[in-house]
Amino acid sequence: MFHHTPLAGAIALFIGSLAMPVVAAETQPAASSDHLDTVVVLGTRRGDVTALESAAPIDVLSAEQLQQTGASDLSGALTALSPSFTYPQSPQGAFAGSIAQGASLRGLASDQVLVLVNGKRRHTSANVTRQSLVNGRGAAAVDLSLIPLSSIQRVEILRDGAAAQYGSDAIAGVINIVLKEKDDGGNLGYRFGGYDKGDGIQRKFSGWKGIALPNDGFLTLSFDAGSQDPASDTNPDNRIFYPGSTSINTPREQNNRYRTWRWGSGNVSDQYNFALNSEVGIGEGLTAYGFATYSHKNTDAEGFFDPPTTLRNNYSSTALQRFPDGRLPITRYSLEDYALTGGLRYEDEQLGKFDLAANHGDNTLKSTDRNAINPSWGANSPEKIYTGEREADQTNVTLDWVRDFPTDLLFKPLTLSAGLAWRQENYELSAGEAAGWQNGPFFNTVDPVTRRRIPGYYSGITQVDAASLERNVLGAYVDVEGQISEKFQAGVAVRTEHYSDFGDTTNGKLSLRYDFTPQIAARATASTGYRAPSLVQSGLSSFSVQVVEQPPGSGNFVEVQQRTLRTDSPEAALLGGTSLKPEESTSYSLGLVWRPLANASVTLDAYRIDIDNRITLSDQLPASVVLPIFAGTPYANIQSAAFYTNVADTRTDGVELAGNYQLDLQQWGRLNLNAGVSQNNTKITALRDVGNIKGSQIVGRTTQGLIEDGTPDSKLILSANWLYEGWGVTVAQRRYGEWKSLNSTNPTLDQTYSPQWVTDLDLSYTFNRALKVSVGAINLFDTHPDKADGAQLYGVPKYSITSPEGAQGAFYYTSVSYDF
Numbered sequence: 174m175f176h177h178t179p180l181a182g183a184i185a186l187f188i189g190s191l192a193m194p195v196v197a198a199e200t201q202p203a204a205s206s207d208h209l210d211t212v213v214v215l216g217t218r219r220g221d222v223t224a225l226e227s228a229a230p231i232d233v234l235s236a237e238q239l240q241q242t243g244a245s246d247l248s249g250a251l252t253a254l255s256p257s258f259t260y261p262q263s264p265q266g267a268f269a270g271s272i273a274q275g276a277s278l279r280g281l282a283s284d285q286v287l288v289l290v291n292g293k294r295r296h297t298s299a300n301v302t303r304q305s306l307v308n309g310r311g312a313a314a315v316d317l318s319l320i321p322l323s324s325i326q327r328v329e330i331l332r333d334g335a336a337a338q339y340g341s342d343a344i345a346g347v348i349n350i351v352l353k354e355k356d357d358g359g360n361l362g363y364r365f366g367g368y369d370k371g372d373g374i375q376r377k378f379s380g381w382k383g384i385a386l387p388n389d390g391f392l393t394l395s396f397d398a399g400s401q402d403p404a405s406d407t408n409p410d411n412r413i414f415y416p417g418s419t420s421i422n423t424p425r426e427q428n429n430r431y432r433t434w435r436w437g438s439g440n441v442s443d444q445y446n447f448a449l450n451s452e453v454g455i456g457e458g459l460t461a462y463g464f465a466t467y468s469h470k471n472t473d474a475e476g477f478f479d480p481p482t483t484l485r486n487n488y489s490s491t492a493l494q495r496f497p498d499g500r501l502p503i504t505r506y507s508l509e510d511y512a513l514t515g516g517l518r519y520e521d522e523q524l525g526k527f528d529l530a531a532n533h534g535d536n537t538l539k540s541t542d543r544n545a546i547n548p549s550w551g552a553n554s555p556e557k558i559y560t561g562e563r564e565a566d567q568t569n570v571t572l573d574w575v576r577d578f579p580t581d582l583l584f585k586p587l588t589l590s591a592g593l594a595w596r597q598e599n600y601e602l603s604a605g606e607a608a609g610w611q612n613g614p615f616f617n618t619v620d621p622v623t624r625r626r627i628p629g630y631y632s633g634i635t636q637v638d639a640a641s642l643e644r645n646v647l648g649a650y651v652d653v654e655g656q657i658s659e660k661f662q663a664g665v666a667v668r669t670e671h672y673s674d675f676g677d678t679t680n681g682k683l684s685l686r687y688d689f690t691p692q693i694a695a696r697a698t699a700s701t702g703y704r705a706p707s708l709v710q711s712g713l714s715s716f717s718v719q720v721v722e723q724p725p726g727s728g729n730f731v732e733v734q735q736r737t738l739r740t741d742s743p744e745a746a747l748l749g750g751t752s753l754k755p756e757e758s759t760s761y762s763l764g765l766v767w768r769p770l771a772n773a774s775v776t777l778d779a780y781r782i783d784i785d786n787r788i789t790l791s792d793q794l795p796a797s798v799v800l801p802i803f804a805g806t807p808y809a810n811i812q813s814a815a816f817y818t819n820v821a822d823t824r825t826d827g828v829e830l831a832g833n834y835q836l837d838l839q840q841w842g843r844l845n846l847n848a849g850v851s852q853n854n855t856k857i858t859a860l861r862d863v864g865n866i867k868g869s870q871i872v873g874r875t876t877q878g879l880i881e882d883g884t885p886d887s888k889l890i891l892s893a894n895w896l897y898e899g900w901g902v903t904v905a906q907r908r909y910g911e912w913k914s915l916n917s918t919n920p921t922l923d924q925t926y927s928p929q930w931v932t933d934l935d936l937s938y939t940f941n942r943a944l945k946v947s948v949g950a951i952n953l954f955d956t957h958p959d960k961a962d963g964a965q966l967y968g969v970p971k972y973s974i975t976s977p978e979g980a981q982g983a984f985y986y987t988s989v990s991y992d993f
Contacts, residue, residue: 214292215329215349216338217664218575218590218652225766228664228684228696229333230778230829232257236325236353241894241903243935243949243986245364245375245399246318247325247350248276252978253905253933253951256849256888257332257346257829259308259977275314277307278332278345279782279827280853280884283314285704285756287335287343290320290350291450291464293514294340296534299565299600301709307883307912307975310876311790311817313565313709316536319468319510323360323379324395324448326353332829334760334782336702337666337682340594340648344702344758344784352450352464355383356391359993364399366986369955373404373981379990390453398445403475404981444470460518468510473543476502495546495556503543504560504632510536525576535566540633542609547630550613560633561605565709568597585656594670596646600708602634610635610716629732631718638714640739645673646705660688674711678703678755694766696778702760706753706788710817714739735793735813744808745816748799749864754819759783773834781826783858786819789880791863792873792917798866820871821860823880827853842897852887852910855880878915878923883975885909885928901937903949906930909977914961924973926959931978947988955983 210223211233224231234254244250251258259277275283275298288295297313328350335343359382367374377399384392450464479500516530540560547554571594577586604610612629619626648670656662664684671677682700689695715737738745741752764778796812803809831849838844857877860868872880887910894903909929916922935949958976972980 211327213329214351215289215347216331216333216335217654219588219654221585224329225768225774225776226686228662228686229331229335229698229762230696230764230776230831232328232330232332232831234328234330236322236327238894239322239325239328241901241935242905243903243933243947243951243988244322245366245377247320247322247328248317249951250322251276251317251328251330251348253907254847254890254892255330256831256851256890256907258330259884259888275309275312276317276348277309277884278330278348279780279851280825280855281308281345281782281784282312283309284312284707285342285344285784286315287339287341287347288315288317288350289339289347290466290512291352291514292349293530293532293571294567294569294596295350296512296536296567297565297707297709298538299536299563299709300538301713307879307977310879311710311788313707316510319446319470320350320466321379321395321397321446321448323362323381323397324352324393324450324466326351332778333698333762333780334700334702334758335682336704336758337668337680337700338650338652340668340670341646341703341705341755344704344756344760344782352448353381353383353393353395354391354450354452355381355393356385356389357383359383360990361993362988362990364986364988366984367402368404368981369983369985370405370981372402373984374402375986376400386451386453388454390451392451393449395448395450396446398443400443401441403440403473440473440475442471442473444468458520460520461516462518463513463515465513466511468508470506470508472506472508474504474506476504496544500544500546502545505541505543507539507541508537510534525574528571528573530573531568531570533566533568535564537562537564539563540605542632545608545630545632547608547613548627549616549629550608551615553613554630555606555608558609558630558632559606560609561638562601562603562634563709564599564601564603565707566599570595583655584658588652588654590650590652590654592650594646594648594650596648597643598646598708599641599643600712601641602639602712602714604636604639605633609633629718631716635716637716640712640714642708642712644708647671654684662686672705672755675705675752675754678705678757692768696762696764696766698760698762700760702758704756704758704788706755706817710788710790711740711753713737713817714742733796733812734810736811736815737790738814738816740817742816744803744811744814747802747806747808747864748794748814748816749862749866750816750818753788753817754786756787756819757785770834772836773832775830775832777828777830779826779828781824783822783824785822787821787823788817789820789872789876790817791815791820791871792876794866794870798870802865818863818871819861820863820868821880822858823855824858825853825855827851838897842895842900845894845896847892847894848890850887850889853884854886855884857881873917874915874920875917878913879975882913882915885912885977888977899939899942901935901939901947903933903935905933912975912977914973914975922962924959924962926973926976929956929958929976929978930954931956943992945990945992947986947990949986951984951986952978953983957982 213224213231216227216229216231224233239250242250242253248260252260257278276286277283278286295315298316301311301313331347335347361380364377377397379397381395386392446468448466452462455461512534514532519527539562542558542560545556545558573592575590577588579586609632615627616629617626650668652666654664666682669679680701684698686696717735718732740750760782762778762780767775793813793815799814803811829851834846836844862868863871889908892905911925913925932953933951934953937945937947939945957980958972961973
């Protein structure tokens with residue numbers, strides 16, 4: 174099934190690295206295996222199952238492991254630790270802004286992963302990207318950067334389909350973020366770093382404090398706050414010749430023909446995240462709990478420099494002389510995000526355990542154009558134009574029950590669980606101020622000096638886009654798990670849900686495990702799943718206009734309207750669009766668990782995931798396709814359009830190998846070794862026509878390439894963490910296999926990107942078990958992906974935006990923290 178060679182080499186490399194420590198350990202006391210034997214709350218309702226005893230593959234990553242990566246946020250830490258996790262980087266600057274680049278598991282989309290916090294569903298972002306972002310194009314994902322690392326006790330990753338257990342979105346797997354439960358002590362820290370080019374400077378304060386509450390309760394408060402300067406993917410002479418006239422006619426143009434422009438990350442002027450986790454006993458068997466997060470972030474995204482000769486800057490008839498030296502458009506994205514959860518747990522030996530919870534989460538993104546100008550408004554055009562608001566919120570009420578039933582028929586008590594869930598989702602697009610989308614009195618008039626027609630201005634959310642959507646979801650599940658014999662365990666889960674906008678769905682899961690010996694076990698799962706279309710996908714509408722000189726050189730400029738159409742709109746219906754259906758999946762996995770020692774483990778899992786009715790944002794359909802369809806309709810002015818549709822079916826096959834070894838070096842400290850490799854392959858198995866439009870036009874070669882070839886075909890991780898007295902050294906190595914980008918029309922211009930090795934180093938020393946100083950590097954040896962063939966930014970080659978870790982190179986940092 175897999176024809177690539179990196180996996181075989183990685184297996185050999187891993188087995189070789191494991192063999193020597195196993196021999197050495199025979200003469201030494203075993204290291205602590207606490208990490209290997211962590212009882213998990215993800216993937217099972219039983220209270221006695223560890224990650225290595227489960228029927229499905231589960232990774233448990235401790236707070237210490239996350240911190241030792243040196244990453245500034247959770248996504249970066251998971252990238253360094255999990256071979257199945259990818260976090261594709263997107264360029265900011267001209268095109269991106271504040272995009273929630275969500276987690277991706279097993280090469281699938283970021284919205285096909287369910288994220289939980291303390292076992293409760295986390296809300297998604299209100300924003301999507303239309304860029305060619307691998308696993309993220311058109312997805313509304315959970316923004317992991319809004320959870321402060323200082324608040325996390327551990328992260329559990331279930332690498333298996335789990336919609337029958339947890340509901341929509343859990344096609345590729347589930348990530349559960351478990352918050353700290355501290356009732357005393359605390360920590361304060363500061364981190365500073367930047368790229369070796371001298372840009373992208375990051376500053377971050379962080380900390381947490383534990384407070385004791387009555388009846389063995391706790392309150393843990395956590396935060397981080399900081400900023401990040403812009404960073405460039407490349408390091409050429411950044412005086413880039415501006416686009417426009419090929420000749421330099423005036424001294425002003427000669428003096429301003431160069432402007433700095435960055436293809437990389439935008440400026441995060443400020444970001445702060447807060448988290449709270451608490452619990453208190455209030456009666457016999459009754460416990461109240463609550464947790465909350467709040468985040469604020471401002472991101473500035475730069476556009477292309479507009480020189481004096483371009484359309485918008487200098488019109489005598491409208492008294493506009495604002496940007497005689499040109500302008501640098503900037504869009505400020507302001508994000509506010511909060512989530513609040515409260516609940517009661519009740520435990521009775523006869524009745525079982527009950528958990529009643531309610532949570533509400535909200536993600537709101539506002540945008541404002543700076544250095545803006547709407548020439549058609551003349552002198553009344555503002556320089557700051559508010560361009561709209563995107564808001565998504567979610568409210569959940571859940572009741573869960575679990576009870577163990579002793580029986581002589583089974584080796585252990587039968588665990589029966591059931592639950593009810595109600596969810597309400599809302600999505601709203603609010604239009605920006607009129608100057609952002611409304612043409613003024615000078616629109617399309619001829620300027621007497623320049624002899625050019627005066628254009629309008631289109632940015633952000635227009636009145637046409639504004640909308641408000643909502644849905645209600647009612648669900649119920651039953652889950653039965655049992656240790657049938659000392660060696661055999663089994664579990665069955667069934668979940669049914671009713672959606673107010675598209676109807677009912679019922680899914681099931683079967684989990685099996687057989688322990689041949691205490692050291693060797695086989696595990697397998699089979700499940701069906703689904704992902705409901707997000708309201709962001711159902712409700713998204715956007716409007717843009719390009720000003721084109723027709724015919725070229727005539728001085729006559731016309732506006733070409735481009736639209737992203739709401740899926741159930743009359744315009745989309747003419748193109749064959751319909752209301753979105755849920756994605757449906759079928760998953761199979763088969764694995765082996767080997768524990769050669771109490772402090773060592775190896776797991777190997779193979780899987781297949783079939784997804785039908787995959788929701789995809791279409792390509793931007795050209796005028797040759799849409800104009801004949803819209804001719805004679807009220808939409809004849811739309812010359813290019815895109816919309817979401819259930820156009821494709823896909824199949825993903827993969828295999829994952831993971832190993833962990835904890836070695837006690839006695840007087841020389843402790844050594845933790847980890848290794849993992851994943852390999853997967855996704856293929857489009859069906860591509861349907863939509864209306865009279867061919868499926869290959871709806872999803873062209875470039876988008877097909879993002880689905881099938883955009884994720885590296887393999888990812889290898891090797892790491893070693895040595896702790897000796899006050900010293901700590903972590904060395905991590907990861908390798909990304911090949912990935913491809915497909916040209917939209919010409920297969921000869923397709924490009925295969927070479928594998929990339931990335932090395933991280935973190936060195937720390939702790940004084941008096943309290944003051945810790947660290948220095949380190951992410952991508953120590955400054956490796957880069959291949960440059961994109963033919964991709965030029967005003968003559969400067971740039972890297973592919975599909976790079977799995979971006980292309981900004983080596984990042985060096987230092988940090989200091991104090992425990993109290």
